[in-house]
Amino acid sequence: MEQYHQQLDRVFQALADPTRRAVLGRLGQGPASISELAQPFDMALPSFMKHIHFLEDSGWIRTRKEGRVRTCSIEKKPFxxxxxxxxxxxALWEGRTDRLERFVAASQQQEKPE
Structure with a gap:
């Protein structure tokens, strides 16, 4: 169970950064090279690569190298x-709101004069 929570922490940490969310958004359209992914961002390639490594380590993407080109693709497991x-x-919150609704309805019934 602890490993599940750690994995989930990493998945959500990856989504916490706007650059990483933009990369995932772009990869939702299909695989792309690192240089193609880095193009819209005003940052040095080593800084951008930290985001790529974070996404890869958290399981959101996988990379493969063909010749001198590294291509990224999105993984479905984190979704x-x-x-x-x-x-x-x-489910937890729906259960809570359902119980609150029943409590309020019962309280209103008790307050009605007969």
Whole structure:
């Protein structure tokens, strides 16, 4: 369970940065080379590579090298982990709001004069 939480932490940490979210957004359109991904950003390539490594380490992307070109593609597994966590949270909060709604309705019924 602890490993699951650590993996989820890394997945959400990766999403916390706007550069990494933009890279994931671009990769949602299909694989791209590092230079293509770096082009819209005003940063040195070594700085950009830190973002790529973070995305790779967190499981959001995979890279492969062909000759001198490194190509990135998006991985679907983190989406499933995020979706599962969000579903758990949604169920938890829906249960809480349902209980609150029942409590309020019961309280209103008790306050009505007969």
């Amino acid at each position: 499933a982990a995020v979706e599962a966590w969000l579903s758990e949270q949604r």
